[in-house]
Amino acid sequence: MGEAIKGLLVPFLGTSIGAAAVLILKNGIPGRATGFLSDAAAGVMAAAAVFSLLLPAMDQSSACGAAAWLPACAGFLLGAALLAVWDRISAHVERAGTVAHSTRMLVLSVSLHNIPEGMAVGAAYAGLLSGQGTVTAMSAFALALGIALQNLPEGAIISMPLAASGVGRRKAFLYGVLSGASEPVAGAATILLARFAVPALPWLLSFAAGAMAYVTGFELLPDTFRERPVFGTLFVLGGFALMTGMDVLLG
Numbered sequence: 001m002g003e004a005i006k007g008l009l010v011p012f013l014g015t016s017i018g019a020a021a022v023l024i025l026k027n028g029i030p031g032r033a034t035g036f037l038s039d040a041a042a043g044v045m046a047a048a049a050v051f052s053l054l055l056p057a058m059d060q061s062s063a064c065g066a067a068a069w070l071p072a073c074a075g076f077l078l079g080a081a082l083l084a085v086w087d088r089i090s091a092h093v094e095r096a097g098t099v100a101h102s103t104r105m106l107v108l109s110v111s112l113h114n115i116p117e118g119m120a121v122g123a124a125y126a127g128l129l130s131g132q133g134t135v136t137a138m139s140a141f142a143l144a145l146g147i148a149l150q151n152l153p154e155g156a157i158i159s160m161p162l163a164a165s166g167v168g169r170r171k172a173f174l175y176g177v178l179s180g181a182s183e184p185v186a187g188a189a190t191i192l193l194a195r196f197a198v199p200a201l202p203w204l205l206s207f208a209a210g211a212m213a214y215v216t217g218f219e220l221l222p223d224t225f226r227e228r229p230v231f232g233t234l235f236v237l238g239g240f241a242l243m244t245g246m247d248v249l250l251g
Contacts (some may be wrong), residue, residue: 003137004125007144008187011121012180014148015114018155019176022163035223038153039232042220043239044146049212051243052124052143056135057205060127071202079210083116087218111182114154116211117147118183122190123208126201129191142246146239150220151180 054072061071121144127135159176163169190208194201224232 001129004129004140004191007125007141008118008121008184010141010144011114011117011147011151011183014151015155015180015183016177018152019159019173019180021156022159022169022172022176035228035232036235037149038220039224039228039235040239040242041146041150042216042224043236043241044142044149044243045212045216045220045239046236047240047243048139048143048146049120049209049216052135052139053120053205053209053212056124056127057202057209060130060205061202072206075203075206076210076213079116079207079212080214081210082207083211083214084218111179114151114180114183115186116208117150117215118186119190119204120208120212121147121183122187123194123201123204125187126191126194127205130194130201138246142243146243147183150215151183155180 054076057075058068058072061068121140124135124140124143128137128140155176158179159169159172162172162175167175190204194204221236224236228235
C-alpha cells in the first residue's frame with residue numbers, strides 16, 4: 001500500500017513543480033520546451049494507456065468467457081465518451097462570460113479535468129494490489145511518471161496567468177498546487193472501489209485507458225502535428241519507445 005501512496009503522489013508532484021514556475025521564472029516556461037515536453041508526455045501516456053491499463057484489463061476479463069471483450073472495449077469507449085462530454089461542458093462554460101475567467105472556475109475546471117488521470121493511476125495500482133500479476137509495480141509507476149510529465153506545463157498554465165492578472169505569486173502557486181490535488185484523491189477512491197468490487201477492476205482499467213487516450217488524442221497530439229510536425233512527432237515516438245522499454249526491461 002505504501003508503494004501505491006507514493007505512486008498516487010507522483011502526478012500531484014508534477015503539477016506542483018510546474019506551478020512553482022511562477023516563483024522561479026518571470027516569463028514562465030519557454031513555449032518550445034513546453035511543447036516538446038508535451039509531445040514526449042503524449043507518447044508516454046499513449047503507451048501507458050495500452051501497456052499499463054488496457055492490456056491488464058483484457059487479461060483480467062479473460063474469465064468472462066465469450067464476453068471477455070466487453071469490459072475492455074465498452075469501458076474504453078465509456079472513458080473516452082465521458083471525457084468528451086466534460087470537454088463540451090467546459091467549452092460551454094467558457095463561452096458563458098466572465099465567470100469562466102474567475103480564479104475559482106479556472107482552478108475547478110483543471111481540477112475536474114485531472115480526475116480521470118488520477119483514476120488511471122489508481123486503477124493501475126489497484127491492479128497491482130489485486131495480486132493477479134497483470135500489472136507490475138514498474139508499469140504502474142511509469143504510468144504515474146508519464147502523467148506527472150504532462151502535469152508540469154499544466155501547473156504553470158494555472159499559476160502564471162493568475163500572477164499576470166494581479167494575483168500574488170505565492171497565492172498563484174498555491175492555486176496551481178490545489179488544482180492537482182484532485183488526482184491523488186481520485187486515485188485513492190479508485191483503489192478503494194476496486195478493493196471492494198474486484199470484478200469491476202477490468203472496467204476501471206479500461207475506463208481509465210479510454211480517458212487517457214482521449215486526453216492524448218484530443219489535447220496533446222493536435223498541437224504536435226500542427227506546430228511541430230517533424231520534431232514533435234519524433235518526441236512523441238521517443239516517449240512511446242521510452243515507456244515501452246521501461247515496461248519490457250523493468251516490468
